[in-house]
């Protein structure tokens with residue numbers, strides 16, 4: 375594309391609570407600026423992934439460059455649609471770094487919700503211009519007056535700044551475009567400076583290698599230029615670049631202030647890390663600050679179904695984590711499941727989506743162990759004995775029907791099923807968001823599970839002292855259901871140190887198998903023993919006890935039973 379005056383460029387993202395209508399508004403903006411045709415089929419066009427279409431939620435931020443004519447001038451608007459769910463907030467914070475303003479969408483019926491507040495603060499702290507947009511005014515129960523009061527009270531934004539729209543019907547969407555041009559400042563970037571670009575997203579294409587999404591902070595870059603990635607200091611030749619409209623639209627050059635994509639023969643996923651800076655080989659620049667690494671909240675083991683699939687799975691995980699850099703990856707191995715990884719996610723939904731993307735986009739099937747949360751152990755004999763329940767921090771009335779409450783919770787208590795429980799208790803009205811409040815001392819103990827006296831390493835868990843007995847008992851019962859009877863009696867025990875707190879027994883099997891074969895029936899006897907031997911192939915041996923592989927997973931699943 376030709377050089378575009380920086381003062382006619384606007385970079386903004388759309389942020390909101392889940393389902394408040396970001397993707398629907400993005401569709402309307404794309405239609406009104408002619409980027410996509412207005413058809414029934416063109417719904418949530420920026421939700422490109424199969425997992426997004428199936429679940430109806432955005433999990434990846436997507437970029438689209440739009441051209442908009444306003445008062446006789448042509449403007450270039452770079453829009454980033456972001457996910458609403460808290461588990462994908464890393465996408466929001468990264469998107470914000472490429473923007474000068476945000477559209478903060480609030481549902482006219484639901485009003486301000488937990489992620490509205492969380493996303494507002496991300497934009498506020500980054501000092502972006504915030505345009506409040508009240509969506510779904512076509513709904514029968516819409517109450518824009520009241521939502522405006524909430525916005526005024528909670529965010530201190532004058533109600534006159536709110537724009538009431540229906541993204542579904544297109545009502546007042548033109549006012550949103552005008553506000554983007556009139557209220558959001560252009561980026562501060564000069565085409566005269568040396569080329570400098572931030573890699574704010576990146577994905578791996580099977581044929582072309584790494585495709586990096588960049589925001590150009592200065593200068594210009596063209597096809598054939600030799601560029602360097604600051605992270606590794608390696609040089610590459612630019613093969614292709616262009617705009618995302620929202621599909622790739624190759625151009626000859628990209629200029630300061632623009633957002634687009636670049637392909638430069640990077641074949642390894644480690645070569646275009648998100649947060650990296652690109653510059654021209656002959657004009658080195660100081661690297662941009664990049665992004666703070668995401669802080670994993672939930673950890674789970676991931677293993678190939680069969681060890682022969684290890685290498686394939688490794689490359690699938692590497693490529694997917696290039697596109698989702700908020701996943702923490704560490705190699706791990708387990709006695710029962712072989713070589714694998716310990717992965718860190720921002721939440722359970724994030725973990726499920728990652729797993730689904732591995733299957734859908736990389737055809738990889740995996741075994742995922744039940745999620746756990748991180749603890750910090752203090753090696754000391756004294757530990758505080760204190761009851762670790764939720765502690766209320768503050769409470770604000772948003773209006774006469776809604777209240778915002780802040781609590782301090784142990785992460786372990788909220789990470790698995792708290793959200794579902796909260797939703798069902800409040801008939802779907804309550805919404806929930808969390809941030810890390812750091813480590814706190816708690817009365818936690820290590821609990822071992824023993825099979826015939828031998829500890830099973832992967833079943834060792836950290837539990838609250840008060841929950842030890844009930845958790846240990848449940849785990850023993852579930853193991854009893856999962857382990858088939860064997861030639862000898864098996865004792866399943868939960869123990870704290872040397873003290874056994876729960877026990878189940880699996881009676882010996884042999885006697886029963888062969889008991890039915892009175893004396894002479896040797897063929898029947900052999901058949902039964904053969905059947906037993908076949909079953910053993912899918913087993914892992916712990917001491918002298920054969921344990922089916924899937925027992926390790928089912929026993930850890932707290933909710934199941």
Ligand SMILES: Nc1nc2c(ncn2[C@@H]2O[C@H](COP(=O)(O)OP(=O)(O)OP(=O)(O)O)[C@@H](O)[C@H]2O)c(=O)[nH]1
Nearest residue numbers: 392393394395396397398431432458510540541542
């Ligand atoms: N009645 C009405 N429904 C709307 C409007 N805008 C969006 N919706 C509906 O609200 C639902 C959620 O809309 P989305 O655009 O997917 O919401 P989102 O904020 O992108 O959701 P996430 O990306 O998953 O956070 C869909 O069923 C839309 O059809 C509107 O103006 N009026």
